[in-house]
Amino acid sequence: MRIIHPEPLTAEAFALFGEVLEATGDFRLINAGLCRRHHDRARLDFGTGRAGISVFDAEPRALPYDFDLIERHPEGTQAFLPMTQSPFLVIVALNPEAIPRAFVTNGAQGINLARGTWHGVLTPLHAPGLFAVVDRIGDGANLEEHRFAEPWRVTA
Numbered sequence: 001m002r003i004i005h006p007e008p009l010t011a012e013a014f015a016l017f018g019e020v021l022e023a024t025g026d027f028r029l030i031n032a033g034l035c036r037r038h039h040d041r042a043r044l045d046f047g048t049g050r051a052g053i054s055v056f057d058a059e060p061r062a063l064p065y066d067f068d069l070i071e072r073h074p075e076g077t078q079a080f081l082p083m084t085q086s087p088f089l090v091i092v093a094l095n096p097e098a099i100p101r102a103f104v105t106n107g108a109q110g111i112n113l114a115r116g117t118w119h120g121v122l123t124p125l126h127a128p129g130l131f132a133v134v135d136r137i138g139d140g141a142n143l144e145e146h147r148f149a150e151p152w153r154v155t156a
């Protein structure tokens with residue numbers, strides 16, 4: 001079994017794959033000073049489609065986690081925004097021939113996958129696996145899958 005050890009999710013480590021959504025860095029003080037707006041933190045792209053927000057209720061998984069499928073959306077970005085404070089597992093790859101990378105979020109992070117980024121499907125690690133997902137709504141195919149001949153195992 002091919003092993004991958006997960007890394008903590010940071011904006012820098014994830015930069016080749018998309019953005020990390022978190023309340024860090026600069027902000028605008030709004031709402032009578034009662035809210036810090038960390039403004040415009042992701043580059044969204046929906047091609048010829050439009051933005052949609054869906055709610056995913058996904059079954060939690062556990063480490064060690066085996067997977068043999070990655071996918072990508074050539075026509076748009078896809079953001080996973082947790083509706084709970086639980087860490088989740090993020091799997092990305094530069095291409096199907098590259099060694100995938102695994103990240104575990106800190107519970108206060110979401111991600112925006114850049115258009116066409118190879119990734120594992122939404123993978124909660126705790127119940128409930130509730131996420132708002134912002135991605136492309138539109139005509140035409142927007143899903144390309146790759147199944148590995150040999151699975152990968154993510155283990156701490």
Ligand SMILES: NC(=O)N[C@@H](O)C(=O)O
Pocket residue numbers: 071078119120121122
């Ligand atoms: N299929 C779907 O809506 N979700 C996947 O794209 C995923 O990345 O979880």
Ligand code: NI
Pocket residue numbers: 071072073078119121122
């Ligand atoms: Ni996806």
